[in-house]
Amino acid sequence: MRGFFAAAAVAVSVLAAPMAQAETLTDAFIAAYRNSNLLDKQAATLRAADEDVAQAMATLRPIVDFAINSGYSRSQQTASGRFTDGIRTTFDLSAQLTLLDFGRRAIRIEIAKESVLATRELLRSVEQDVLFAAVEAYVDVQVNQQLLALRESNVRLVTQELRAAQDRFEVGEITRTDVSIAEARLAAARAGLAAAEGNLMVAREAYKAATGAYPRTLARLPASPSLPASMEAARTVALRTHPAILGAQRRVTINELGVELQKAGFKPTVSARAGVGINDAGAESQSFGLSLNQRVYSGGAQASLLRQSIAQRDGARADLAQAGVQIAEGVGNAWAGLTIANAQVQAGDRQIRAAQTAFDGVREEANLGARTTLDVLNAEQELLDARVTRIQAEAQRYLGVYRVLATMGLLSVEHLKLGIPTYDPAAYYNAVKSAPVHSAQGKKLDRILEKLK
Incomplete structure (x- = not known):
C-alpha cells in the first residue's frame, strides 16, 4: 500500500524530476521548428511570392528580342520576267518599352509587395501551429507516462486486494461473491493498463510527427510563459499582432489596389519600339516608333472587372472585420479554458485529499469487518479517478498558457527566446x-x- 501511494504521488505531479541529459521542452521546440515540412512548404510559397515582385519590376524595363530568320525564296518581278531564287538570311534586334501606362505597372508592383507581406503572415501562422503541436506532444507524452504509472500501481493494488479477499474467503470471513468482485475489478484494472499503454504509444507517435524523432527521457516542464494581467489586455495584443489580423489587413490593401488597377485600365498606354536589322547581303535597316493604344469598346468587360474588384475589396474588408471577431473570441475561449483548468487543479487537490482520507478510513473499517471488499475497491477507484483527473487538469492548465499565447499571435521562436537561427x-x-x-x-x-x- 505505501509503495502504491508513493508511486501515485510521483505520478500525480505533471512535472517529473529531471534526469541527466533529459530532453527539454526547448529541445522539442527547436526540433519541431527545424524538422517541419509545413514550415519548409510555406517558406517555399513565400519565395514564390517574392518572385512576383521581381516579375512586376521587370515590366519597368525594356524587352529586347534578337531574331535570325533564314529561308529559301523563289519569285519573279513581272509575269514574263525571270525567276530569281536563293536563300535569304536576316538578323534583327528590337527593343520595346512602355513609356506611360498611367500607373498600372506601379500598382502591380505594390500588389505583389503586399502579397509578399500577406504570405509572410501565413508563415508566422504556420510557425505557431508547429510550436503548439510540439508543446502539446511533449505534455501528452508526460501525461500518458504518469497515467501509465498510476494504472500499473492500480493493478498491483487490486492484485493485493484479490489475494487478501481469497485469504479471507478461505478462513470463512467473506463469501465467494467478494472474491468475484475483486477478480472483476482486477480485470478492469488490467484493461485500463492496456489502454494506458496504447495511449502512450499514440502520444509517442504524435511526438515523432511534431518533432521528427521519438521522445527520449523528458525533463521537467519549465515554468510557463507569462501572460497579460487580464483577458482584455490579451485581446488588445491579439488584435494588434496576430498573423490572421495582419494578413487580413494586407489583403484589404491588395484589393484596394486592385480597384485602382482596374480604374487605370480605362486609360491609354504609350510605348516605344526600336529595331535594327541586317541581311546576308549587308543591307541594313533601322526603325523607331511610338504607339498609343486605347481600348474604345470591350463589350462591357472592363466595367464588369471594375465592379468585380470593388466587390472583392468590400469582401476583404468584411473578412478583416470577421477576423477581428474570431481572434477576440479565440482569446476569450482560451482564457476561459485556462481559468477552468486552474479551478479544476485546485478542486482536484481537494478531491484527492478527501478521497485519500475516505480510502484510509474504509480500509481500516474493512479490517475491522465493518466494510466489504467492494467498499474498499470503490474507495480505491475513486482515489485513482481523482488522481487521473488531477494529472489531466494540470496538463490542460499548462497547455492553456500556450493556447492563450497562440491566440495572441505570440507563440513564436522569437517570443519564446529559443535562441536559434530562424x-x-x-x-x-x-x-x-x-x-x-x-x-x-x-x-x-x-x-x-x-x-x-
Whole structure:
C-alpha cells in the first residue's frame, strides 16, 4: 500500500524530476521548428511570392528580342520576267518599352509587395501551429507516462486486494461473491493498463510527427510563459499582432489596389519600339516608333472587372472585420479554458485529499469487518479517478498558457527566446526584388538558394 501511494504521488505531479541529459521542452521546440515540412512548404510559397515582385519590376524595363530568320525564296518581278531564287538570311534586334501606362505597372508592383507581406503572415501562422503541436506532444507524452504509472500501481493494488479477499474467503470471513468482485475489478484494472499503454504509444507517435524523432527521457516542464494581467489586455495584443489580423489587413490593401488597377485600365498606354536589322547581303535597316493604344469598346468587360474588384475589396474588408471577431473570441475561449483548468487543479487537490482520507478510513473499517471488499475497491477507484483527473487538469492548465499565447499571435521562436537561427524572409526577397538576371548578382542569389535548401 505505501509503495502504491508513493508511486501515485510521483505520478500525480505533471512535472517529473529531471534526469541527466533529459530532453527539454526547448529541445522539442527547436526540433519541431527545424524538422517541419509545413514550415519548409510555406517558406517555399513565400519565395514564390517574392518572385512576383521581381516579375512586376521587370515590366519597368525594356524587352529586347534578337531574331535570325533564314529561308529559301523563289519569285519573279513581272509575269514574263525571270525567276530569281536563293536563300535569304536576316538578323534583327528590337527593343520595346512602355513609356506611360498611367500607373498600372506601379500598382502591380505594390500588389505583389503586399502579397509578399500577406504570405509572410501565413508563415508566422504556420510557425505557431508547429510550436503548439510540439508543446502539446511533449505534455501528452508526460501525461500518458504518469497515467501509465498510476494504472500499473492500480493493478498491483487490486492484485493485493484479490489475494487478501481469497485469504479471507478461505478462513470463512467473506463469501465467494467478494472474491468475484475483486477478480472483476482486477480485470478492469488490467484493461485500463492496456489502454494506458496504447495511449502512450499514440502520444509517442504524435511526438515523432511534431518533432521528427521519438521522445527520449523528458525533463521537467519549465515554468510557463507569462501572460497579460487580464483577458482584455490579451485581446488588445491579439488584435494588434496576430498573423490572421495582419494578413487580413494586407489583403484589404491588395484589393484596394486592385480597384485602382482596374480604374487605370480605362486609360491609354504609350510605348516605344526600336529595331535594327541586317541581311546576308549587308543591307541594313533601322526603325523607331511610338504607339498609343486605347481600348474604345470591350463589350462591357472592363466595367464588369471594375465592379468585380470593388466587390472583392468590400469582401476583404468584411473578412478583416470577421477576423477581428474570431481572434477576440479565440482569446476569450482560451482564457476561459485556462481559468477552468486552474479551478479544476485546485478542486482536484481537494478531491484527492478527501478521497485519500475516505480510502484510509474504509480500509481500516474493512479490517475491522465493518466494510466489504467492494467498499474498499470503490474507495480505491475513486482515489485513482481523482488522481487521473488531477494529472489531466494540470496538463490542460499548462497547455492553456500556450493556447492563450497562440491566440495572441505570440507563440513564436522569437517570443519564446529559443535562441536559434530562424528563416529570414527578407534575405531572399532582397536578393530577387530587383529582378536580377544571370550575372554576378545572379550567382549571389544562387548561393542564397543553396543555403535555403
